[in-house]
Amino acid sequence: MESQIKDGISAAFQALYTHDIAADDVALQPTRKDFEGTYTFLTFPFGRVSKKGPEETGNELGEYLKANVSVVADYNTVKGFLNLVLSENSQVDQFAAMFNGTDIAASPVFQVEKKNKTVVVEYSSPNTNKPLHLGHLRNISLGNSVARILEASGHKVVKVQIINDRGIHICKSMLAWQRFGNGETPASSGMKGDHLVGKYYVAFDKAYKEEIADLVAKGMAKEVAEKEAPILKAAQEMLKKWEAKDPEVYSLWETMNSWVYEGFDATYERMGVDFDKLYYESDTYLIGRDRVMEGLEKGVFYKKEDGSVWADLTEEKLDQKLLLRKDGTSVYMTQDIGTALMRYDDYPDLSQLIYTVGNEQEHHFRVLFAILKRLGYDWAEACYHLSYGMVDLPEGKMKSREGTVVDADDLMAEMAGTAKERTAELGKIDGFTEEQALKLYETLGLGALKYFLLKVDPRRSMLFNPADSIDFQGNTGPFIQFAFARNSAILRKASQLGIDITGIDYDNVSELHETEKDLIQAIGQYKEKLNLASDKYSPAIIAQYVYDLAKSYNRFYTEVKIFDEQDLEKRKFHIALSALTAQTIKLCMGLLGIDVPERM
RNA sequence: GGCCCCGUAGUUCAAUGGAUAGAAUAGAAGUUUCCUAAACUUUAGAUGCAGGUUCGAUUCCUGCCGGGGCUACCA
DSSP: OHHHHHHHHHHHHHHHHOOOOOGGGOOEEEOOTTSSOSEEEEOGGGHHHHSSOHHHHHHHHHHHHHHHOTTEEEEEEETTEEEEEEOHHHHHHHHHHHOOSSOGGGSGGGOOOOOOSEEEEEOOOOBTTSOOBHHHHHHHHHHHHHHHHHHHTTOEEEEEEEEBOOSHHHHHHHHHHHHHOTTOOHHHHOOOHHHHHHHHHHHHHHHHHHHHHHHHHTTOOHHHHHHHOHHHHHHHHHHHHHHTTOHHHHHHHHHHHHHHHHHHHHHHHHHTOOOSEEEEHHHHHHHHHHHHHHHHHTTSSEEOTTSOEEEEOGGGTOOEEEEEOTTSOBOHHHHHHHHHHHHHHHOTTEEEEEEEEEGGGHHHHHHHHHHHHHTTOGGGGGEEEEEEOOEEBTTBOOOGGGTOOOBHHHHHHHHHHHHHHHHHHTTTTTTOOHHHHHHHHHHHHHHHHHHHHHSSOTTSOEEOOHHHHTOOSSSSHHHHHHHHHHHHHHHHHHHHTTOOTTOOOGGGOOOOOHHHHHHHHHHHTHHHHHTTTSSOOOHHHHHHHHHHHHHHHHHHHHHHOGGGOOOHHHHHHHHHHHHHHHHHHHHHHHHHTOOOOSOO
16 A cells, blocks of 8 residues: 555656656655545655645645555645545555454564574673662563564564672672571572572671771771771672682572572563573673683783783773783673673574663673674674663662662562552452452553553653552553453454454445544554564554554544444444454554453 | 763653644543443643754754763672
């Protein structure tokens, strides 16, 4: 349909002005709601070609299209905007092409080309010393959604995370557990493993602060005390033992990490996300070190007098970056070099490596990509930092030290709890089994949460107001889920009445209501708007789209009153339109990683 | 200081350089014999400031003002 119009415009330029413009280069945009038409073509840029004013050019083109392109029923020109009105038949035809009664994803309209290269998407990537928080939830929702979108676009996708399982922060938790833990385990305490370990991380910090205060009271300068506190020294000592693989320390490290992983797994499962491969920093930091040494031999890096190794990136305006300390140990950057190289070894056909990491690390990734390029890896160009803004709270920033973090597990439980309250108030779960009801609360609570996090442009900082997020009205996940549930109800009803929507006689579907046209148009623009064929990945755009669709649907639902219709063909058509809407909603929500309930 | 990102209704978010800057929410007024009212309809309300580029600027450029981030031999 669209291509017919583009071809027509191309031909019109040739016929009217003997001007060549390729059909692919013709830019059409959806007509704004306040004007009549489906597609709009801008004539402003072509005054030079037509040697006429924009409005007259529009009229001439419109006249040509009306006469020569069958789907164009009429046109109107407002200034330089040529609005094309499509014939009603063509809209029904468009609908028939999209609707095959069963699965929209299988419809030829929505097919995308399979690509045979691999895209690696990294997300989540937590530290193993404390549980996940709200910031991780934004990261996880975003990364997982991007992975789903890329997969739907035909890419082979590998979801990975790098687990920051080594370093002084882990030793702090371990040390505190040794001193204050009395052998407490997740089983003995009933605590989730990651929360238990997080508790000892906090305990360390408390003890550390007390020691500093003591030392200061004894007359030591604060800066000195911060470095000399015995418990910190002990943690540093422990890190050395860990690096030397001291059996006792190493075994404690393995045990406590396993607790944390169990906890993380439970959180991931509740979030509905998973990973294809895990990378551990305890593996990658050594590889990074080796590769840096190779780079040093090749003269890509240089050594300072004290023995430390650096990359000189002044040419790239990124200054100098330390890669190995004078004692030969790795820094964060060294590990990330190792991780990147491991991934390339694991997936030599990778076409893109996406890092879902907060925007406070933009500088870090700029440096990392520059170093990879220096090392001679072409695929450094294929690395992409999917950067996102911080999640702020109404009271201000989240700070773990001040106890203002919103815990991921607590938040998910709270969302499901609110869904339960609201649902009970409305008496919506009559006839549900206990199990079905629990599943619904979970679907709604998590849908609300994920949608809230995804609808904002990733690069922006966003404000998370728990009260608003739990609002189940307006531009929210539950609103969209509700639109889906209503569609499903219509299909159930149709099925009860024995209406078979696969056999629609489209020729007998005459006049379309405005809201029906809106819906058909909205669904028809799906592919274009979501850009599945290109490599753009924006959950925010999908969220906006599916919300618009749900809204159109609800209006349709209210105005059309499907089952009042006497005409059977028209009734079938309406039901089919509902089915198509439902499938499109499900598909979009699937791209966001959000489940939709059949009933609610 | 230098570099990066962001400033849009009271609030939370939109807007490939295009039409009268869209939604949602809070406010005001309505809609239920009906297939799911967690819905729908109507109404009021915004581009930080000053220049520039052009047919046209929320968008691109410059300066200023305001907010955030980065600028570790922490991870």
